[in-house]
Amino acid sequence: MENILLTILQLSLFETLCVTGSLILIGFILGFIENRANFYIQSVFGLKGIMITAWIGTPIHELGHLLMCYLFKHKVNKFKLFNLRPRDGILGYVNHSWNQKSLYQNIGNFFIGMGPIFSGTFALVLGMFLFLPESFATFANYLTLGSGQFDSRTLESIFVLTAQLFKSIFSTENLTSASFWIYFALAIAISSHIALSKEDLKGAGRGLVTIFSFILLVNVIALLLNIDLSGCFTGILALNVYLVAFSMVSVVFSSIRLVISAFAYTLVSRII
Numbered sequence: 001m002e003n004i005l006l007t008i009l010q011l012s013l014f015e016t017l018c019v020t021g022s023l024i025l026i027g028f029i030l031g032f033i034e035n036r037a038n039f040y041i042q043s044v045f046g047l048k049g050i051m052i053t054a055w056i057g058t059p060i061h062e063l064g065h066l067l068m069c070y071l072f073k074h075k076v077n078k079f080k081l082f083n084l085r086p087r088d089g090i091l092g093y094v095n096h097s098w099n100q101k102s103l104y105q106n107i108g109n110f111f112i113g114m115g116p117i118f119s120g121t122f123a124l125v126l127g128m129f130l131f132l133p134e135s136f137a138t139f140a141n142y143l144t145l146g147s148g149q150f151d152s153r154t155l156e157s158i159f160v161l162t163a164q165l166f167k168s169i170f171s172t173e174n175l176t177s178a179s180f181w182i183y184f185a186l187a188i189a190i191s192s193h194i195a196l197s198k199e200d201l202k203g204a205g206r207g208l209v210t211i212f213s214f215i216l217l218v219n220v221i222a223l224l225l226n227i228d229l230s231g232c233f234t235g236i237l238a239l240n241v242y243l244v245a246f247s248m249v250s251v252v253f254s255s256i257r258l259v260i261s262a263f264a265y266t267l268v269s270r271i272i
Contacts, residue, residue, distance in 0.1 A: 008223060012216040019215070020208060022240040023114045026247045027196045027204075030117070033254040034195035040261035044268050056186065057120075057193025058082045058091040064119030065094040065112055065200075072108025074098045080143035091193075103214060110207025113200045117247065123251045124187055128169075131183035138168040142245040158241075162248040188260075191253035 041049040059081040070075050079094040095113070098105040129136045141161050174180040196204070221227075 004223070008216065008219050012212060012219050015215050015219070016208070017239065020110065020251075022243045022247075023117060026117055026244070027114060027201070029251055030195040030254055033251070033258050034192065037254070037258040037261045039191070040265035041257075044261075044264050050192075053189035053192040054091050054105075055082060056189035057191070058088030060119050060123045061193045062092040062094055062189055063118040064117070065096075066115075067119065068108065068112040069094060069096045070116040072098075072105055072112060073102075074105060074108060074112065076255060086110075103210070106210040107207055107214065110204045112212055113196065113202075113204025113207065116194050116196060116200070117250070120190055121246050121250050123190050124253065125246065127183050127186050127190075129185075131179040132169060132174060133242070135165065135168040135174070138165050139249070141165075142242065155244075158245045158248060161245065162252065165249070166252060187253045188257050191250055192257055194250050194254065240256045 038050060045052075049231060062079065062081045065080055066076065066081075074096040077095045077097055080092050083090065094112075098108065100106070125136070125139065136144050141164065142158075163220065169176075169180075
């Protein structure tokens, strides 16, 4: 009996990771990159360096929270997409409440917390479609990844396609185009504010606990009724493949910002 319970617990943890792992990993990667980049930028330019990109990036960040609130039927009490005069470093916020007894709304806390990853990535892809249509056609190659398997070969394919995409974006032809530089500026601004705040992670954590509890309950019921649910999680793994692939756009542009800010910091440090 103990072995069965342990197996169900391990399976539930694994399946929770299948559902949420990609978002959590991407969130932490973007958070690390943004924190380092912000350190360099604030060291050189102060808060003004953050505000230069905030007027574009912050509204898109907060829209991610806001839209997820509506999707998961949370009550939006108050929100501000961008604060020109931030207090305590808060550039924007979405204040929401929910029915504590609603499973759907409690699960929604996770996706509301992770909302900026969706909105930021969508904005980057939309900008690519509008300003760099040829590169967007290359981006569409990500749609060939829907194998339902998330292994080393899939990751290798994602990296190869990402390299092809950014080779297309930074082509010689694009570098001489005004559309490229408009998109590049927008992409840097958007990617500068995709990362999740502590409050975002705290809210997502509440939803994560609910997701795990729900999956655990489903697995117990499936065991009692002898139902095989493995097919459901195969489909979820396929979605994770797309999520990781699409989010590489955000990760790469965030990394470019980090490199630029680190270069500026190093240059100023040597001069001073």
